[in-house]
Every structure is written in structure tokens, then in C-alpha cells.
Amino acid sequence: MIKTAETYHVSVLLKESVDGLAVQPGGIYVDVTFGGGGHSREILGRLGKNGRLFGFDQDADAESNIMNDNRFTFVRSNFRYLKNWMRFHNVEQIDGLLADLGVSSHHFDDETRGFSFRFDAPLDMRMNKRAGMTAADVLNNYTEEQLADIFYLYGELKNARKLASVLVKARQESSIETTGQLLQLTEKIFAREREKKEVTKLFQALRIEVNHEMDALREMLNGACQMLRPGGRLSVITYHSLEDRIVKNVMRTGNAEGKVEQDFFGRTKSPLHLINNRVIVPTDDELERNPRSRSAKLRIAEKNNDDEGRE
CATH class of the missing domain: 3.40.50.150 (Vaccinia Virus protein VP39)
Incomplete structure (x- = not known):
């Protein structure tokens, strides 16, 4: 289009x-x-x-x-x-x-930018594609405490610490690079009836951090x-x-x-x-x-x- x-x-x-x-x-x-x-x-x-x-x-x-x-x-x-x-x-x-x-x-409709969980795409989320860290950089390099703080402060997620712990353990086996990988890791954490809302908050938190x-x-x-x-x-x-x-x-x-x-x-x-x-x-x-x-x-x-x- x-x-x-x-x-x-x-x-x-x-x-x-x-x-x-x-x-x-x-x-x-x-x-x-x-x-x-x-x-x-x-x-x-x-x-x-x-x-x-x-x-x-x-x-x-x-x-x-x-x-x-x-x-x-x-x-x-x-x-x-x-x-x-x-x-x-x-x-x-x-x-x-x-x-x-x-x-x-x-941004939400561009399948290549990683802003939306509707598409399996690289975890980028940068507004400025020319510079700065990506969402993948944040997920793979931040400490467990830093991730928990981001999820809680910017996503207002109540289970921020549990989520951060799961992601840090997962990245020790394989780096988290795509939206699809991230969704698979969060499936067991978010209650099914609130999953879409919680994932939206998670993506919001990452986007806010990536773009300061x-x-x-x-x-x-x-x-x-x-x-x-x-x-x-x-x-x-x-x-x-x-x-x-x-x-x-x-x-x-x-x-x-x-x-x-x-x-x-x-x-x-x-x-x-x-x-x-x-x-x-x-x-x-x-x-x-x-x-x-x-x-x-x-x-x-x-x-x-x-x-x-x-x-």
C-alpha cells in the first residue's frame, strides 16, 4: 500500500x-x-x-x-x-x-518497525531509525532490576518483577530479537482475559524507554x-x-x-x-x-x- x-x-x-x-x-x-x-x-x-x-x-x-x-x-x-x-x-x-x-x-501499521504485536517483526521501536538502541537492545542488555523498573513505571504492570525474571532467564539461552519471541515468553505470565491489555502495556513501556x-x-x-x-x-x-x-x-x-x-x-x-x-x-x-x-x-x-x- x-x-x-x-x-x-x-x-x-x-x-x-x-x-x-x-x-x-x-x-x-x-x-x-x-x-x-x-x-x-x-x-x-x-x-x-x-x-x-x-x-x-x-x-x-x-x-x-x-x-x-x-x-x-x-x-x-x-x-x-x-x-x-x-x-x-x-x-x-x-x-x-x-x-x-x-x-x-x-508506525503501528508498518510491519518492519516492531511497534505492534500484530506482526512478527524485529524488536526495533525507534522513532528515529538512524540512531539509538532498539527494544531488543533493552531486553537483552538491561539488568533484571532495570527491566522491572521500566515495566512498572512506564507500563504500570503489577507483575513487572516476575516478567523481568522470566525474560532474563530466557535470554541466557537465546537472545530476544522479535515481537513473536517476546509474545511467546509472556504467554504464561499474563492472564488470558487480560493478555492483550497487558501486552499493550509491555510494548508501551519498551517504546517509552527506547525513545526516552x-x-x-x-x-x-x-x-x-x-x-x-x-x-x-x-x-x-x-x-x-x-x-x-x-x-x-x-x-x-x-x-x-x-x-x-x-x-x-x-x-x-x-x-x-x-x-x-x-x-x-x-x-x-x-x-x-x-x-x-x-x-x-x-x-x-x-x-x-x-x-x-x-x-
């Missing part, structure tokens, strides 16, 4: 997330998860001739979706380097940033808070509790840990304030068209006029 921008990834909460940016025709915006370019096209459709949009993606496959538009600049990089690349392009402040943190349909997703998210959000001009918007779509917690904490307190700082009068200090106190979720219509959007949550925040920020 030939991958077009439309088949690469169906954009989730497209209108809602771009509406949240309150796009100004002459503004400077960043889509840090370019992918199939759906959100970027929507932003460009609302920009005037003097507006600018930067799209980040570390996956070389995304480059086939770049639009021929002189207002658009593609940045082939992890979004954790947001501030560095913006300064490289002589941009000190931005009017808005959009992030769709979900793994694209393209939580660290990258913290760095990107920190950079966004610093670069947004007063009144600028941050629009972020999350899909699991770990990343959602970080986004919610940053939007409410200005830091990923959710540590509340108060002024002399006991008011919360934060560079941002929430636009929507309740998360925005897909409509029934969208869920029918795109079942993968089921766990999506959209949060929107605005940069305070005063960097001190008061609530």
Missing part, C-alpha cells in the same frame, strides 16, 4: 486542537509532532501570508508528507531540542505550539513555556496517564512534578493558565471514524501576561 499523508496517520481532535491555538494570521507556530501533516495543514489554512509554521519530526518517513509552502519549515529532529532549533531559525518567541503525543497509525519519551516531553514543555509569548497557546493531546500527568502538571504549576509554588498571598505561581479545566475528548463521530482516538485527551493552556503568573 502506498502511504499518503492521509493513510500515514488520521489526525486526532484536529479541529479542537487547532481551535485551541487561537491562530493569529501573522503568528509563529510550531507543530512538534508533524507525522502525516494533518494538524500542520489545518494551521496553515488559518495563517495569513506572513505567518510561519515549523514542523518537527525525527522519523525520516514523515518527510514524504512535507507541504510545498514557503510559510512552512520542516525540522528533522526530536522535539526535545525545540529551543535550540528555534534559535537556529532566529525565532525567540512563538505564538503557539501543538503536540499530538500519540504514536502514528503509520518522558524526558523528551519534559524538555519540550519546559522549552515551550519559555518560548511562548504572553497570550500564546499550548495545545497538547495525550494518550496515556504518564504523559497526561506531566502535561497537566506543567499547565497547572509550570513544572512536570506538579510542585506548587505560591506567592506572599498564597496564590499559585505558574507561567501558564488552563483554558479548559476539563479535558476535551473525541466525539462519538470521531471515535467511529478513528477508534485509535479512544484514549485521547486534549489540554490547552495560555501563557500568562506576567511571567510570575497568578491563579
